[in-house]
Amino acid sequence: xxxxxxxxxxxxxxxxxxxxxxxxxxxxxxxxxxxxxxxxxxxxxxxxxxxxxxxxxxxxxxxxxxxxxxxxxxxxxxxxxxxxxxxxxxxxxxxxxxxxxxxxxxxxxxxxxxxxxxxxxxxxxxxxxxxxxxxxxxxxxxxxxxxxxxxxxxxxxxxxxxxxxxxxxxxxxxxxxxxxxxxxxxxxxxxxxxxxxxxxxxxxxxxxxxxxxxxxxxxxxxxxxxxxxxxxxxxxxxxxxxxxxxxxxxxxxxxxxxxxxxxxxxxxxxxxxxxxxxxxxxxxxxxxxxxxxxxxxxxxxxxxxxxxxxxxxxxxxxxxxxxxxxxxxxxxxxxxxxxxxxxxxxxxxxxxxxxxxxxxxxxxxxxxxxxxxxxxxxxxxxxxxxxxxxxxxxxxxxxxxxxxxxxxxxxxxxxxxxxxxxxxxxxxxxxxxxxxxxxxxxxxxxxxxxxxxxxxxxxxxxxxxxxxxxxx
Numbered sequence: 001x002x003x004x005x006x007x008x009x010x011x012x013x014x015x016x017x018x019x020x021x022x023x024x025x026x027x028x029x030x031x032x033x034x035x036x037x038x039x040x041x042x043x044x045x046x047x048x049x050x051x052x053x054x055x056x057x058x059x060x061x062x063x064x065x066x067x068x069x070x071x072x073x074x075x076x077x078x079x080x081x082x083x084x085x086x087x088x089x090x091x092x093x094x095x096x097x098x099x100x101x102x103x104x105x106x107x108x109x110x111x112x113x114x115x116x117x118x119x120x121x122x123x124x125x126x127x128x129x130x131x132x133x134x135x136x137x138x139x140x141x142x143x144x145x146x147x148x149x150x151x152x153x154x155x156x157x158x159x160x161x162x163x164x165x166x167x168x169x170x171x172x173x174x175x176x177x178x179x180x181x182x183x184x185x186x187x188x189x190x191x192x193x194x195x196x197x198x199x200x201x202x203x204x205x206x207x208x209x210x211x212x213x214x215x216x217x218x219x220x221x222x223x224x225x226x227x228x229x230x231x232x233x234x235x236x237x238x239x240x241x242x243x244x245x246x247x248x249x250x251x252x253x254x255x256x257x258x259x260x261x262x263x264x265x266x267x268x269x270x271x272x273x274x275x276x277x278x279x280x281x282x283x284x285x286x287x288x289x290x291x292x293x294x295x296x297x298x299x300x301x302x303x304x305x306x307x308x309x310x311x312x313x314x315x316x317x318x319x320x321x322x323x324x325x326x327x328x329x330x331x332x333x334x335x336x337x338x339x340x341x342x343x344x345x346x347x348x349x350x351x352x353x354x355x356x357x358x359x360x361x362x363x364x365x366x367x368x369x370x371x372x373x374x375x376x377x378x379x380x381x382x383x384x385x386x387x388x389x390x391x392x393x394x395x396x397x398x399x400x401x402x403x404x405x406x407x408x409x410x411x412x413x414x415x416x417x418x419x420x421x422x423x424x425x426x427x428x429x430x431x432x433x434x435x436x437x438x439x440x441x442x443x444x445x446x447x448x449x450x451x452x453x454x455x456x457x458x459x460x461x462x463x464x465x466x467x468x469x470x471x472x
Contacts, residue, residue, distance in 0.1 A: 085158075088151035090119045098214055099161065101143040108141055108161070117148050117157055142166070145214035166213055171221065175207040175335030176260045178299040182207075182225075182333065186218045193217050202299060203253040203330030204229055232336055240343035245277040254326045256334035256342045261290035265360055269341035274348045275363065284351070286320040294318050294331035356380075 097115055099108055109121035144166025148157060159165070169191045173182050179200045186192060194217035206229035210221050237249050246252045259273045276286055293303055295316030312319075318327040352370035353361040357380035364370035 085154040087153060089117065089153050089157065091117050091148060091150055091152055094147060094149045096145060096147050096167065098145050099141065099143045101215060103143070105141060112157065117152065118154055143213070143215070145169075168211060169213065169216075170209050170211045172209045173205070173207045173225070173333075175338065176257075176264075176332045177207065178202060178294075178301065178332050179205060180299045181301060183218075183222075186221055189218075192221065194219055196222060200226065201329075203257055203333055205333045206232060207333055207335045229333075233339060236339055236343050241345070244343055244345070245280045246342065251326060252339065252342050253334065254330050256338040257330035257332040258286065258288050258291060258320075258327075259341055260334040260338040261332055262288060263361065266337050268360055269337050270344065270346040271348060271350065271363060272353065272361070273338075273341040273345040275350045275353055277342075277345050278349065278351055280325065282351070283324070285322075285324060286326070288320050291318045291320040291327055291331055292316075295327075 095115065095117070097112065097117065099111075103111075106121070109118070112118045113121050141161045142164035144164060146160050146166050148160065152160075171186065171189050171192070173185065177185070179202050182205055183196050183199050186196065191214065192212065193215060196218050200222060205222070205225040208225070208228065210224060212221065233249050233253065237252065240252075244252075246255055255273070255276060258276060259269055263269060263272050276288075279286060289307060292307055292312060295318030296311055296314070297303060312321060315322060317323070318331065320327060348363070349365040350363040352364045352367065352373075354370065354373050354377050356362040356373070357377065362373040362376070364373055
């Protein structure tokens with residue numbers, strides 16, 4: 001028996017005898033195999049630190065994964081915000097909301113939820129409000145009165161609030177109003193608050209259209225008008241013609257107020273200003289009817305009747321038929337065009353003007369030329385009165401035909417023969433026929449037509465009477 005065969009049998013015998021099982025020993029199958037060197041075992045793989053790689057690389061790897069997850073979360077949140085902010089809101093009908101001054105963003109959001117403009121103020125409104133304040137460069141939501149339309153989205157609501165798209169309130173102050181009339185107009189505006197403690201000085205307010213927000217006071221508007229007038233007057237005074245007749249800005253306002261009341265046409269103001277400037281240079285009295293009226297009513301407005309001869313002769317500081325030079329103060333608040341006209345008057349030699357029947361005036365450098373213009377104006381007025389009488393007669397006849405008893409109804413107030421109409425051609429003043437002329441149609445002032453004309457040589461508010469010599 002060979003060696004290789006005997007060993008396994010012995011091992012088996014021992015196993016059976018002793019009850020111990022042993023693994024058989026592997027022996028080379030041949031002597032040549034026994035002489036071959038044994039191959040060394042494969043070394044085990046080196047242990048690596050938990051987390052895979054260098055610690056620094058692992059930190060950056062973790063940060064990258066965190067940043068990626070965070071970016072995805074932000075993108076998802078932004079997409080959610082965009083959907084929420086652009087979808088229609090809960091507002092069932094358009095509504096007006098007032099945002100008072102000094103309210104915080106949270107208080108404003110509470111009010112919008114309470115009024116049904118937005119559904120939820122949490123996160124969405126606050127985050128997006130902060131986004132608007134930083135991106136659009138606005139420190140906070142603006143106070144004001146806002147209109148929100150039906151189903152306005154969150155984005156539309158915030159656009160309106162952050163950009164200050166409030167309801168546009170405005171008050172218009174016309175040129176030629178007195179300070180008292182302006183105060184009365186502001187007091188009548190229910191959108192303004194507060195009271196005006198004192199009527200401002202005449203001529204210190206700049207007529208214009210002023211816009212304001214809910215909560216603004218009447219005193220705010222007055223202050224803005226005063227500042228506006230000061231700035232504009234200072235600018236125009238610097239740009240004035242070097243040979244203007246007025247010596248101070250205050251005198252410029254006085255003369256501008258007279259120009260303002262004499263005409264409502266912008267293209268005529270420089271020429272009207274030239275007439276008064278030329279008269280002042282020649283030491284002629286201004287003889288302007290609006291100054292008579294202001295001296296009689298002291299800023300209350302218009303007379304309720306035409307100027308009478310006794311009023312024309314009355315001694316008041318503003319009666320430019322009796323005083324030399326300018327009156328002591330403005331007779332109204334002139335607008336920009338009148339102020340500019342006085343400081344940049346037309347280059348003419350005109351000394352007179354009278355209405356021409358077209359809404360404007362006819363100008364003249366001499367009394368003879370002026371009298372010719374007056375004669376033409378009287379013809380126009382005579383034809384106008386005849387036409388009015390014919391129309392009134394036709395209306396009365398038509399009314400009589402439609403009346404059950406055939407009687408003619410009385411003329412309505414303001415019609416032919418009503419107070420304030422022109423004086424009949426045969427009216428006399430001091431034994432002379434009355435001119436019976438009204439201020440030019442379209443004039444800024446709303447005063448009634450004067451019943452009597454001015455003494456001869458007047459600038460334009462009154463017309464020279466026949467057979468009279470000029471004052472100068």
